[in-house]
Amino acid sequence: MSIITYFIVIHVVFFLMDVIKLSKIPGPVPVPVLGNLYDRMALTSFIGWLSKLRRKYGKIYRVFTGSRAYVVLMDKVAAREALSDPRTFVKGPDYKDKFSFVFGDGLVTSVGDKHKADRALFAKYFTQKKIETHLPVLCEQTLQAINTEMEPHVGQVVDLEHFFSILAFKMFCRFAINHEFADSEVWSELTSRGSNIIGESIVLGIPVTTWIPRVKKLLEDAERFHRVCDPLIDARILALQKGEEMVDDPLTVMVQEKMTRKQMYSHLVTMLAAGHDTTAFCTCYTLFLLAKNPKIQAKLKAEVKRVLGNRTNITPEDISQLTYAKNCFQESLRIYSVVPHVTRVCIRDTKLSCGVTVPANTEVLVPICLLNRDTDEWGEPIDAFDPDRFEGITRESPSKGYFPFGYSTRSCIGATLALTEGTVMITLLAQRFTFYEEPSFKLKLKSGITMVSSNGVKVRVERDTSYASS
Numbered sequence: 463m464s465i466i467t468y469f470i471v472i473h474v475v476f477f478l479m480d481v482i483k484l485s486k487i488p489g490p491v492p493v494p495v496l497g498n499l500y501d502r503m504a505l506t507s508f509i510g511w512l513s514k515l516r517r518k519y520g521k522i523y524r525v526f527t528g529s530r531a532y533v534v535l536m537d538k539v540a541a542r543e544a545l546s547d548p549r550t551f552v553k554g555p556d557y558k559d560k561f562s563f564v565f566g567d568g569l570v571t572s573v574g575d576k577h578k579a580d581r582a583l584f585a586k587y588f589t590q591k592k593i594e595t596h597l598p599v600l601c602e603q604t605l606q607a608i609n610t611e612m613e614p615h616v617g618q619v620v621d622l623e624h625f626f627s628i629l630a631f632k633m634f635c636r637f638a639i640n641h642e643f644a645d646s647e648v649w650s651e652l653t654s655r656g657s658n659i660i661g662e663s664i665v666l667g668i669p670v671t672t673w674i675p676r677v678k679k680l681l682e683d684a685e686r687f688h689r690v691c692d693p694l695i696d697a698r699i700l701a702l703q704k705g706e707e708m709v710d711d712p713l714t715v716m717v718q719e720k721m722t723r724k725q726m727y728s729h730l731v732t733m734l735a736a737g738h739d740t741t742a743f744c745t746c747y748t749l750f751l752l753a754k755n756p757k758i759q760a761k762l763k764a765e766v767k768r769v770l771g772n773r774t775n776i777t778p779e780d781i782s783q784l785t786y787a788k789n790c791f792q793e794s795l796r797i798y799s800v801v802p803h804v805t806r807v808c809i810r811d812t813k814l815s816c817g818v819t820v821p822a823n824t825e826v827l828v829p830i831c832l833l834n835r836d837t838d839e840w841g842e843p844i845d846a847f848d849p850d851r852f853e854g855i856t857r858e859s860p861s862k863g864y865f866p867f868g869y870s871t872r873s874c875i876g877a878t879l880a881l882t883e884g885t886v887m888i889t890l891l892a893q894r895f896t897f898y899e900e901p902s903f904k905l906k907l908k909s910g911i912t913m914v915s916s917n918g919v920k921v922r923v924e925r926d927t928s929y930a931s932s
Contacts, residue, residue, distance in 0.1 A: 545865070623743070627738070660910070661910015763896075801912060805825055808822065
C-alpha cells in the first residue's frame with residue numbers, strides 16, 4: 463500500500479467514524495474530503511449557508527467543513543450552556559493550533575489556570591472606572607483623526623474602514639503600552655490582514671503552516687512587530703530597575719510580573735489584534751447604518767447636542783447620558799456581529815437541556831451573528847436598524863441570546879473599552895458631520911475571526927453647519 467493510499471484510507475475511516483458518531487443529529491449528507499463544502503454557498507457565504515441550513519434542519523444540526531465536523535448551536539439556551547461551561551466545552555484546535563501559531567499564548571488562546579491568572583492580572587485595566595480616566599486621551603486622538611483624516615474629505619465619499627482602522631489601532635496602543643507608532647497605518651493594516659488569514663483558515667479548514675507563503679509572511683510580520691516592541695519593553699525594564707515611576711498600563715504589569723519576552727509578545731500581539739479589529743469594524747458598521755437611516759442619525763445628533771453642546775471633552779457623566787449613542791453601537795453589533803462565531807470542543811458526552819446529546823470530542827460552533835438575527839427574539843423586520851431595541855440593555859442580554867463579546871468567563875475582557883471607544887468616536891463625528899449613504903456602494907462581508915468587509919465601508923461625509931467650532 464502506497465503512502466498516499468494509506469492516508470486516504472485513514473481519512474475515510476475517521477470521516478466515517480464522525481458520520482456515525484453524529485448520526486442522531488440532523489444535517490446535510492457529507493462526502494469524504496469535501497464534507498458539505500460541495501455546496502458552493504458554503505464557500506461564498508458561510509454565514510448565509512448556516513442560516514439556510516437552520517431553516518431546513520432546525521436550531522441544532524451538524525455540518526462538515528472538509529473533514530472537520532461541527533454541531534452548530536443556534537438555540538440560545540444551548541449556546542449559553544456551551545459558553546458557560548469551560549470545563550466541558552473547551553477551546554479547541556482553532557485556538558491552540560491556528561490562532562496561537564501567530565498570536566502566541568495570550569488571553570484568547572490560554573486555558574485553565576493560566577487564563578484565569580492572566581485575566582485577573584489585566585482585569586483592573588478594563589474596568590469602567592479605569593477606562594474613564596482614559597477619556598481625555600480617547601477624545602484627543604479622535605479629534606486629531608477628525609482634523610487630519612476626515613475634514614479634508616468633506617463633500618466626498620470616504621472609506622470608514624481606513625479611518626477607524628488607524629484610529630482604533632492608535633487608541634489601543636496608547637491604552638495598552640502608552641505609545642503611538644509612527645507607522646500606525648502600516649501596523650493596523652498588517653493586524654487586520656493577520657486576523658483575516660487566520661480567520662479564513664479556521665472557517666475553511668485550511669492548514670496554518672509556513673509552507674503557505676502568506677502564512678510565512680504573516681509570521682515574519684509578527685516577528686518584526688516583536689522587534690519594534692523591544693525598545694518599549696527595555697525602557698520599562700530599565701525604569702523598574704531604577705525605581706522610577708512608570709505608567710500604570712498592561713505593559714508595565716507584564717514587566718513587574720517578570721514575564722518572559724515571549725510571554726509579553728503573546729499578550730501584546732493578542733491584545734492589539736483583538737482590541738483593534740472589533741472596535742474598528744463595529745464603529746464602521748455603526749456609522750454606515752446611521753448613514754442609511756437619516757432619522758436615526760438625527761435622533762443621535764439631537765442627543766449629542768443636548769449632552770455636549772459644542773464641547774469636545776467627553777466626561778464620565780457624559781458617557782452615562784449618551785444612552786442612544788450606546789444603543790446605536792449595540793444595535794450595530796446585533797446586525798453586523800463583529801465576532802461572527804466561536805467554537806468549542808465538547809470533551810465528554812453531554813446532554814443539553816433541549817434534549818440533544820453532543821458526543822464526546824465533538825466540535826461545536828456557536829454562530830453569534832445568527833443568534834442576533836433570531837426573529838423569535840428580535841421580531842421583524844430583523845434587518846431593520848432600530849437602536850430602541852436596546853433600551854435598558856447595557857451590554858448583553860443572555861435571555862435574548864445576545865452576547866456580542868462572548869459569554870461567561872471567556873467573554874472579551876475589552877468589551878467595556880470597545881463600547882466606550884465606540885461611543886466617543888461616534889459622538890464626536892456626529893457632532894461635526896452628517897453622513898449619507900453612497901447608493902452605488904454595497905458591503906461585501908466575509909466571515910473569519912471577525913466579520914469584515916472586503917471592499918471597505920464607504921459613505922459620503924458633509925459638514926454639519928448647525929454645530930459651531932468651540
